[in-house]
Amino acid sequence: MPAQPQTGQTGPIAGRLSADALAENFADLHPPLSAHEARVAADRCYFCHDAPCVTACPTGIDIPLFIREIQAGRPETAAREIFEANILGGMCARVCPTEVLCEGACVREAAEGRPVEIGLLQRHATDSLMARQGHPFTRAPRTGKRVAVVGAGPAGLACAHRLARHGHDVVIHEGAPKPGGLNEYGIAAYKSVDDFAAREAAWIMGIGGIELRHGQWLGRKVTLDALREEYDAVFLGIGLSGVNALGLDGPDLEGVHDAVTFISALRQSEELSTLPIGREVVVIGGGMTAIDCAVQAKALGAESVTLVYRRARAAMGASGFEQDLAARRGVRLIFEAAPVAVEGEGRLSAVVFERMAEGPDGLAPTGARFTLPADQMFRAVGQRLGDANGLETVQGKVVTQGSGRTAMDKVWAGGDCAAGGDDLTVTAVAQGRDAAEDIHRVLTD
Amino acid sequence: MADLTTRFLGIESPNPFWLASAPPTDKEYNVRRAFEAGWGGVVWKTLGAEGPPVVNVNGPRYGVVHGPDRRVLGLNNIELITDRDLKTNLEEMARVKADYPDRALIASIMVPCEEAAWKAILPRVAETGADGIELNFGCPHGMSERGMGSAVGQVPDYIEMVARWCKQHYDRPVIVKLTPNITDIRKPAEAARRGGADAVSLINTINSITAVDLDRMAPEPTIDGKGSHGGYCGPAVKPIALSMVSEIARNPETHGLPISGIGGITTWRDAAEFMVLGAGNVQVCTAAMTYGFRIIEELCAGLSDWMDEKGYRSTADFVGQAVPNVTDWKNLNLNYVAKARIDQELCIKCGRCYAACEDTSHQAIAMTPDRVFEVIDAECVACNLCVDVCPVENCIEMVQMEAGRVDPRTGRVVSPDHADWTTHPNNPMAQAAE
Numbered sequence: 001m002p003a004q005p006q007t008g009q010t011g012p013i014a015g016r017l018s019a020d021a022l023a024e025n026f027a028d029l030h031p032p033l034s035a036h037e038a039r040v041a042a043d044r045c046y047f048c049h050d051a052p053c054v055t056a057c058p059t060g061i062d063i064p065l066f067i068r069e070i071q072a073g074r075p076e077t078a079a080r081e082i083f084e085a086n087i088l089g090g091m092c093a094r095v096c097p098t099e100v101l102c103e104g105a106c107v108r109e110a111a112e113g114r115p116v117e118i119g120l121l122q123r124h125a126t127d128s129l130m131a132r133q134g135h136p137f138t139r140a141p142r143t144g145k146r147v148a149v150v151g152a153g154p155a156g157l158a159c160a161h162r163l164a165r166h167g168h169d170v171v172i173h174e175g176a177p178k179p180g181g182l183n184e185y186g187i188a189a190y191k192s193v194d195d196f197a198a199r200e201a202a203w204i205m206g207i208g209g210i211e212l213r214h215g216q217w218l219g220r221k222v223t224l225d226a227l228r229e230e231y232d233a234v235f236l237g238i239g240l241s242g243v244n245a246l247g248l249d250g251p252d253l254e255g256v257h258d259a260v261t262f263i264s265a266l267r268q269s270e271e272l273s274t275l276p277i278g279r280e281v282v283v284i285g286g287g288m289t290a291i292d293c294a295v296q297a298k299a300l301g302a303e304s305v306t307l308v309y310r311r312a313r314a315a316m317g318a319s320g321f322e323q324d325l326a327a328r329r330g331v332r333l334i335f336e337a338a339p340v341a342v343e344g345e346g347r348l349s350a351v352v353f354e355r356m357a358e359g360p361d362g363l364a365p366t367g368a369r370f371t372l373p374a375d376q377m378f379r380a381v382g383q384r385l386g387d388a389n390g391l392e393t394v395q396g397k398v399v400t401q402g403s404g405r406t407a408m409d410k411v412w413a414g415g416d417c418a419a420g421g422d423d424l425t426v427t428a429v430a431q432g433r434d435a436a437e438d439i440h441r442v443l444t445d
Numbered sequence: 446m447a448d449l450t451t452r453f454l455g456i457e458s459p460n461p462f463w464l465a466s467a468p469p470t471d472k473e474y475n476v477r478r479a480f481e482a483g484w485g486g487v488v489w490k491t492l493g494a495e496g497p498p499v500v501n502v503n504g505p506r507y508g509v510v511h512g513p514d515r516r517v518l519g520l521n522n523i524e525l526i527t528d529r530d531l532k533t534n535l536e537e538m539a540r541v542k543a544d545y546p547d548r549a550l551i552a553s554i555m556v557p558c559e560e561a562a563w564k565a566i567l568p569r570v571a572e573t574g575a576d577g578i579e580l581n582f583g584c585p586h587g588m589s590e591r592g593m594g595s596a597v598g599q600v601p602d603y604i605e606m607v608a609r610w611c612k613q614h615y616d617r618p619v620i621v622k623l624t625p626n627i628t629d630i631r632k633p634a635e636a637a638r639r640g641g642a643d644a645v646s647l648i649n650t651i652n653s654i655t656a657v658d659l660d661r662m663a664p665e666p667t668i669d670g671k672g673s674h675g676g677y678c679g680p681a682v683k684p685i686a687l688s689m690v691s692e693i694a695r696n697p698e699t700h701g702l703p704i705s706g707i708g709g710i711t712t713w714r715d716a717a718e719f720m721v722l723g724a725g726n727v728q729v730c731t732a733a734m735t736y737g738f739r740i741i742e743e744l745c746a747g748l749s750d751w752m753d754e755k756g757y758r759s760t761a762d763f764v765g766q767a768v769p770n771v772t773d774w775k776n777l778n779l780n781y782v783a784k785a786r787i788d789q790e791l792c793i794k795c796g797r798c799y800a801a802c803e804d805t806s807h808q809a810i811a812m813t814p815d816r817v818f819e820v821i822d823a824e825c826v827a828c829n830l831c832v833d834v835c836p837v838e839n840c841i842e843m844v845q846m847e848a849g850r851v852d853p854r855t856g857r858v859v860s861p862d863h864a865d866w867t868t869h870p871n872n873p874m875a876q877a878a879e
Contacts, residue, residue, distance in 0.1 A: 036515075043513035046836050049796030052816070111793040111837065 010375045011347065012255060012276035016301025022272045025299035029190045029325075030094070030120060035075075038124040042071035045116045048107055053118060056105035058430045059086035063102055067121055079129030080136055082122055087161045087433070088154050090130055090200050091183050092426045093123035095191050097288075097319040101426070130199075135206035140167035142209070145443045148173060148231040150218050153181020154425045155237030155415025157204050158432030159439075163235075164209035166440045173216035173227070179205075181239055182416075183425065185264040188292035190299070224389045228410050233439045236391075236398065236406075236413040237432055240383035246284065249341035255348035259283065259293035259380035266296055278376025281305045282351050283331075284339055285380030287317035287423075293378045294331045305331045306372055310338040310356050311363060338365070342377065351377055385417055394419050404435035412439060447752035449745055451485065451760045453726045454618035454643050454703055456576045458485035458549040461716065461760050462744050465707055465728035466491050466553035466579060466622070469738075471527060473537035476550075480541070482738035483745065486549025488646075488728060491526035491581045492534055494556040494566060499525045499588075505666035508655030508675055517735045519681035521653045523666065523673055525587045526555050531569070539573040550574075551620065555581040555593050558603055560610050567615040577618035580607060580642075582633070583649020585626050585676050595649070598624035601636035608640025620705060623647040623689075625682075630689040634699045645693060646705035646728060648686045650676025679731035683709030687722055691771045694723025711740075713747025720760065721767040775866040782852050782859050783827035783843040785809070785820045791840040792818060798831035798841060806830050823853040 017025070033041060045067040053063045061082050069078035082089035098104070098119040106115035129136060145168045149160045152174040160170045178184050183197035205212065216222050218238055227234045243258045255278065269275055277300040283293050286309035294307045307326060309316055313335050316323060327333060334353075341352040355368040384396045392399045392407050397419035404412040414421075414431030421427045449460040463486035464470050464479055471490040479487060493499060501524055510519035527534060542550045552575045556562040570578060582598030589596040597603045604621060611619045621637035623630065625648040634645050652674045654664040664672030686708025693699045706724025710716050711732040719727050732740055748760075757763050787798070787810075794816040802810040809824035810831065820831075832841045846852060848861035866872050 040514045046795045046797055048794075049800040049812075050816075051796075052794070107793040107795045 010279050012278045012376050014276045015273045016277060017273070019273060022300070026189050026193070026272065026296075028193045029188075030123070032127060033117075033120050033124045035124075038070055038075065038121060039073075041117045041121055042067045044108065045071070046107060052105040052107065053102040053116075056101045057085075058101070058424065058427045059089075059092070059433070060430075061085045061089065061102075061122070063118055063122075066125055067116065067118070070121055070125055075125045075128035076132070078121075078125035082125055083129070083136060085433075086426065086429050087158050087204055088183075088200065088425065088429045089122060090126040090203075091154070091192065091197065092429065093119050093126055094196065095183070095187055096424070096426050097321065099321045100319050130203055135203065135208075137161075137165055137207055139164055139207060139209055142169065143167040143444065145169070145232045146171065146230075147439060147443075148227045148234045149237065150216075150222075150227070150234065151181060151237035151239060151415070151417075152176075152179035152201065152212060153237055153239050153415060153428065154183060155239075155428035155432035155435075156181070156235065157201060158429040159235045159237060159412075159414065159436045160210050160432075161204050161207055162433050162436035163439060164207050166436070166444075168209070168232075168440070168443065170210045171231070172210060172212045173218065173222050174212060174214050175217035175221075177214055179212060181237075185267055186260060186289070187267075188263070188296055189267055190296075191292075219387045219389060224391075224408075224411070228408075232410070232443055234411045235404070235432070235435055235439065236389075236411065236417060237415040237428070238386070238413075239416045241386035242384040243379070244382040244384055246339060246379055246381060248339055249352075250343060253342055253344045253348040254346060255344070255374075255376045256342060257376070257378050259285065259289050259378040260383065262378055263289070263292055263296065266300075272300065275300055277302050278374070279303045280372075280374050280376075282339075282372055282374040282377045283307045283380060284377065285309065285382070286311065286315070287380060287382065288319075288322060289383075290378075290380035291318045291322040291326050291331075293380050295326050295329045297376075297378070298329050298331055302376075306334060306374075307331055308334045308337050308339065308353060308372075310336065312336055312358065337370070339377075340369070343371070348374055348377055350374055383416075397421075403438035404431055405438065447749045447757060448759060449485075449749055449752075451726050453549075453705065454577060454620070456486070456549045456551075456618065457547070458726070459483075459547060460485035460741075460745050461720065461726040461748075462486075462741060463488060463549060463551070463705070463726060463728045464733060465730040466551075466581065467730040467734070468522075468524065469730060469733050472529065472534075473541055476537075476541050477544075479733075479738050479741075480545045480548050483741045484548070484738065485726075486551065486576075488551040488553050488579050489534065489538055489575070491553040491555045491584070492531055492566065492570070493526050494562055495531050498528045498530050501525055501528050502668050504668040508653075508666040510655050510679075510681060517679060517731070519653075519655065519677055519679040520731050520734065521650065521655050521666075521675035521677045523586050523675040526553075526581070526584070531566070535569055535573050538575055542574040542576075549576050551577045551579050553579045553581050553622070555584070555588060558592060558597055558607060563607065563610045564614050567611065571615060571617065575617070577620060577643075578611065578615060579620040579622050579646060580611060581622055581649075582607075583622045583624040583647075585624060585650060585652045586674060595624035595626050598622075598633055598649070599627050601632045604633050604636040605640035608637050608642040612641040618643040620644045620646050622649055622707075624649045625685060625689055625708075626652050630692050631696045631699065634693045634696070634702065638699055638702050642702075644703035644705060644725075645699075646707055647693070648682065648689055648708045650678045651682055651685065653677035678709065679735075680709045680711050680715075683711075683715060687718060690719060690724055691722040691768065694765060694768045695771050713744050713751065716744060716748060717751060717763070720764050722771065723765045723768050725764055726760075777865055778863045779866065779869060780860045780862060780864045782846040784822050784825045784846060785827060785829075785831050785841055786844045787818055787820060787831075787841050788839070789817065791837050793837055793840075794818070795836060797834045797836065801830050801834045825854065 047064045066078035066081040102118045103115040109115035149172045179201035180197040281297045281302040298305045337353040343350040355366040398413045404414040412435040415428035451461040466488040470487045506524045512518045584594030588594035621642045656665040706719030707728040
């Protein structure tokens with residue numbers, strides 16, 4: 001339970017909670033299993049034939065096998081099995097919506113409503129191996145080929161690692177000061193404690209043959225044409241750098257922010273007590289980012305946090321677990337309402353909503369309005385591709401075929417920037433990995 | 446509430462649960478607490494001859510085999526007989542028996558295989574008022590190296606000889622405790638009967654190494670880098686013990702010889718299984734060493750409830766009831782045909798039945814792309830492996846084929862008549878049907 005917020009001053013202000021309360025609120029969401037707990041949890045796995053959990057995993061990790069290896073007392077052997085399929089298996093163990101992926105497919109979920117704790121077991125295994133010095137994989141002999149990877153997020157890191165393993169030399173061009181992409185800047189702090197995203201990125205690069213360059217925003221510092229000129233292949237894992245707008249009535253007011261900016265600032269903060277947070281916070285949106293934003297606003301000490309989503313609960317992008325988490329942490333969820341206007345004089349004081357209803361022509365306003373007092377509002381209504389860099393797009397994302405090939409020669413793409421994904425870390429990893437294999441095939445053909 | 450009072454060799458105890466000769470019955474303190482907890486009797490930890498007592502190791506005496514969540518499935522030990530002097534033990538036994546006249550108190554004894562040694566100790570045991578004696582011919586470690594314990598139990602002639610001495614020099618019931626570390630358990634039991642023993646108790650522990658420390662390259666339990674085989678007991682040995690008890694119960698040479706059943710009894714059901722296979726009572730050790738004396742409450746309540754449910758008024762009503770159904774393989778009905786049936790409502794689609802059948806048995810389960818598992822009757826031999834590996838109780842069962850139907854595997858009509866190997870045409874030794 002989050003500590004009780006201090007009632008009082010309106011307006012985003014810092015230090016609403018004590019250091020102890022903040023530490024508790026931002027503690028690890030799923031504390032790791034002890035060795036004994038892991039053995040007991042592993043024993044629940046039935047080692048299914050052609051297991052549904054494996055089918056449900058976008059990276060196809062051999063889950064029954066790695067769980068059996070934990071059960072047999074070899075968590076590090078299990079980790080190798082995981083990393084072979086998914087080099088970001090450590091982060092995926094923390095952030096995957098397992099209840100809609102592997103654990104949702106677990107036969108024990110169907111049988112008892114209590115699946116094998118695959119996420120926690122994967123974390124147990126990967127933590128065990130990552131705690132050791134060194135890197136578990138070695139590079140093949142150098143091929144002399146050079147590949148540019150743009151973006152050091154999950155797709156880029158997975159791609160770079162696989163290419164390096166095959167002996168290619170990789171240069172990652174990253175705009176931000178740190179690698180990790182959304183793992184570093186875009187997810188809730190309680191899902192990646194102890195600087196895990198940065199540690200994982202460093203560990204991945206431990207394979208060697210990967211050079212990481214910062215400040216390399218595509219289209220500004222480097223261009224796609226130049227990269228194609230200089231390298232044998234280019235992989236774009238540039239994510240979605242743009243933020244969707246809301247288009248509300250009312251003046252520009254202080255206290256209105258993008259959720260991604262808030263989360264990024266929170267993740268990079270050395271001292272959470274210095275972060276300003278409102279007393280009455282409103283979050284607009286229904287995806288994982290909206291939940292991460294709302295829960296963390298509450299955790300920073302907002303007195304009330306209300307998440308408003310324009311559609312019904314069932315349409316929410318955030319998983320059932322995430323919805324429950326928000327409710328448990330004291331976030332109020334309002335469905336089928338859309339913001340229409342902001343109010344305030346210089347600073348936000350309220351947000352006006354209109355009730356929505358699903359009709360024959362889709363979602364439509366009903367005319368009924370209500371107002372929520374708010375001194376801070378976060379927009380979390382989706383992100384979009386920034387500059388397409390001359391690539392063909394569909395629904396705002398780069399068109400790819402097969403294993404991430406774009407229509408442009410020598411250029412592959414994967415992760416959130418590519419069409420056809422579902423904006424999950426684990427999907428981005430799979431796409432980065434598969435593109436690397438395809439690039440490898442082309443370069444060594 | 447059924448009456449659990451049990452008479453075994455004329456010795457009455459309020460329930461059929463005795464604590465076996467082992468660490469729990471090593472001394473007055475333990476035995477008094479066991480009786481207070483409700484145990485029906487104890488077999489006092491094995492007494493040795495007069496003189497300096499044996500010494501035990503000062504490192505680990507027990508090794509273990511764990512199941513999930515560290516459940517104790519098997520325990521082994523390298524502890525010897527009592528390491529306290531004879532006089533102390535005898536005095537304590539006398540005091541305890543005087544205070545608990547309604548409970549059974551049996552003295553376990555192990556002295557050298559010389560008549561004088563037995564002749565010397567038996568009158569002193571008799572003076573304690575103990576209800577009987579149990580001859581420890583079972584311990585497979587330590588004492589056996591000195592010509593006692595299982596070293597005697599493995600030689601039927603010695604068993605007969607010592608049993609005879611005991612019947613000559615002692616006037617109360619004599620129980621011979623058998624070692625399972627032998628190829629045919631019927632032989633020592635027959636020898637005990639020939640020697641005049643009133644009963645046998647079994648099984649004692651099984652030669653075992655519970656694990657090997659792969660760093661030290663040493664068996665466990667390990668004493669200063671070395672290990673010695675110990676005696677294995679606990680739930681893991683129950684199937685072996687049940688079979689041995691049934692062999693003695695149905696052997697014409699030993700049929701009717703009272704049996705005290707021992708070996709991994711953990712719950713009331715285990716006890717009932719031993720008793721229906723011919724044990725007049727049971728002895729418990731590992732379960733008490735794992736959970737403490739209080740398990741006696743579950744043992745008594747469970748057995749009593751089951752008896753009420755079945756209408757048994759005394760334990761004698763069901764002792765030996767399953768013995769007639771234990772037979773030789775050659776007598777099993779080869780005309781009995783069954784097929785596996787999978788309950789699709791209960792199936793959770795794990796596919797373990799498929800993997801087991803496809804990889805290791807008869808390829809008699811089909812799997813559809815949407816994970817529906819169905820039995821192929823034309824291949825199914827009803828081996829039961831799918832039932833055994835299925836994680837869902839009652840999801841797969843073996844259904845008998847009615848007589849008159851055609852078994853799609855063999856193409857033969859299922860016969861209502863019994864036919865077994867003794868008359869089977871493939872049997873070169875088949876006896877002609879009369």
